[in-house]
Amino acid sequence: MSELSITTIHSTPRPTNLIRAAGLVLFALLAISPGQAEAAKEHRRVAVADPYLEMHTGPGRGYPIFHVVDRGESIEIIMQRTDWFLVRDADGDEGWVDQDQMELTMNPDGSEVDFARAGLEDFTNSKWEMGVLAGDFGGANIVSLYGGYSLNPHVSVEVWGSQILGNFSNGWTASVNVVHETWPDWRVSPFFTLGAGMIWTEPKSTIIQGEDRNDQIGHAGAGFRVYVTRRFLFRAEYKTHVVFTSRNDNEEVEEWKVGFAFFF
Amino acid sequence: MESRFRVLFLILAAQLVLSGCAATKNLFGFGRDEAPPPTAEAPGQVIDPEVERRDIKEPKIDRENFEIGAFAGIMSIEDFGTDLVYGARLAYHLTEGFFVEGTAGQTEAGLTSFESLSGGARLFEDRMLTYYNLNLGYNILPGEGFIGEKRAYNTQFYLIAGLGSTEFAEDDRFTVNFGAGLRLLLNDAWTIRLDFRDHLYDIDILGEEKTVHNLEGTLGFTFFF
Numbered sequence: 001m002s003e004l005s006i007t008t009i010h011s012t013p014r015p016t017n018l019i020r021a022a023g024l025v026l027f028a029l030l031a032i033s034p035g036q037a038e039a040a041k042e043h044r045r046v047a048v049a050d051p052y053l054e055m056h057t058g059p060g061r062g063y064p065i066f067h068v069v070d071r072g073e074s075i076e077i078i079m080q081r082t083d084w085f086l087v088r089d090a091d092g093d094e095g096w097v098d099q100d101q102m103e104l105t106m107n108p109d110g111s112e113v114d115f116a117r118a119g120l121e122d123f124t125n126s127k128w129e130m131g132v133l134a135g136d137f138g139g140a141n142i143v144s145l146y147g148g149y150s151l152n153p154h155v156s157v158e159v160w161g162s163q164i165l166g167n168f169s170n171g172w173t174a175s176v177n178v179v180h181e182t183w184p185d186w187r188v189s190p191f192f193t194l195g196a197g198m199i200w201t202e203p204k205s206t207i208i209q210g211e212d213r214n215d216q217i218g219h220a221g222a223g224f225r226v227y228v229t230r231r232f233l234f235r236a237e238y239k240t241h242v243v244f245t246s247r248n249d250n251e252e253v254e255e256w257k258v259g260f261a262f263f264f
Numbered sequence: 265m266e267s268r269f270r271v272l273f274l275i276l277a278a279q280l281v282l283s284g285c286a287a288t289k290n291l292f293g294f295g296r297d298e299a300p301p302p303t304a305e306a307p308g309q310v311i312d313p314e315v316e317r318r319d320i321k322e323p324k325i326d327r328e329n330f331e332i333g334a335f336a337g338i339m340s341i342e343d344f345g346t347d348l349v350y351g352a353r354l355a356y357h358l359t360e361g362f363f364v365e366g367t368a369g370q371t372e373a374g375l376t377s378f379e380s381l382s383g384g385a386r387l388f389e390d391r392m393l394t395y396y397n398l399n400l401g402y403n404i405l406p407g408e409g410f411i412g413e414k415r416a417y418n419t420q421f422y423l424i425a426g427l428g429s430t431e432f433a434e435d436d437r438f439t440v441n442f443g444a445g446l447r448l449l450l451n452d453a454w455t456i457r458l459d460f461r462d463h464l465y466d467i468d469i470l471g472e473e474k475t476v477h478n479l480e481g482t483l484g485f486t487f488f489f
Binding site: 143 | 326359398408488
């Protein structure tokens, strides 16, 4: 196997001092804690139960297979990235194995291995969700980011932050929503939502008149979530907002958005 | 004579007692080999399966789907020249193909031809351009890059597009961006990212409203965690 070492993972040299220095700077800048002190860490072990296990040079189907591990051999799982596992065999060869093959290994006690893979059931039962949607807010563009927590499969609470970008004014909204899903186990799951928040608007600088405003905003809406694959979902929704302005009349704004989200 | 009988008697008694005790039955080689008592188990079963199961606590598998990093490069702002841009990005890898990424960056606008020719008259004071965007990317061409004879690095060529906002000329502007890039994986955690984007937004600062293209090319490091 050593002749093939050009394409093996571990032929990749360790980062040079320069890279390491840059890395340290990045570390300091971004204040991230997880290090690469892998040596002392204990990894999960499984045994190959299929005739062989294929190791790829990278975490993807396109990367070539450079090594195979025979049946019965024990492997260490160093990490997981998406549906790929970085494993090390008894000889110290490291490579990436896809989840379908990893499912065919055995635990040290002989039981079958089950690596959790997100599916339709998780779409219904997962606790957390995060997504990005964009669309139209009363004629202006809107970009939204949200995070949600499910109290149960039917009811979840969401926090939204949006930026509104229009021809005449820009603004931000922040709101808290309660979402009710009537049939959460359906692949296309409709929902209803109610919420309240704040809206900050400022007219564009090229417009002479106008002043910045902070108003309360309330909304009701409906939409649907569609399970796509893995942890992915598509979401589309319509909301009708009432802006409680300090003027005589309240403003009504219609909003529709589409986007994607993932759950975990 | 009497003591010899006593010894024999004692040996017999000891043998009887010991043979009654299963644990010591064959301890001294006494007693016959008896057939095992009939049970419902299969004839080949030798090991008693009712062993107390060891409580194995399997170490958790480290999941590294997030990618964080910083970058620097050049960005051209249409009509306002080209300057250094720098920023940060955070990505989450959903599958081997798809990833979502948020990026924020900053650059400074130069002078338009009008501003430099008119001598002093500025269209606006705050010359900083700040943008953020939320994107969906797809690793379309996984591959390998060879540097010299002995080094090979995994690479990923990706396409990326998204929405966001650009704060420029004292206003926030809805911005669409798209582009492509190359990720060079130095090892299982660190990567070098080369990235090219086009940022599009509408602006009317020079009279008529028009859609502008701001081209950006950056180089950066990212770290998987």
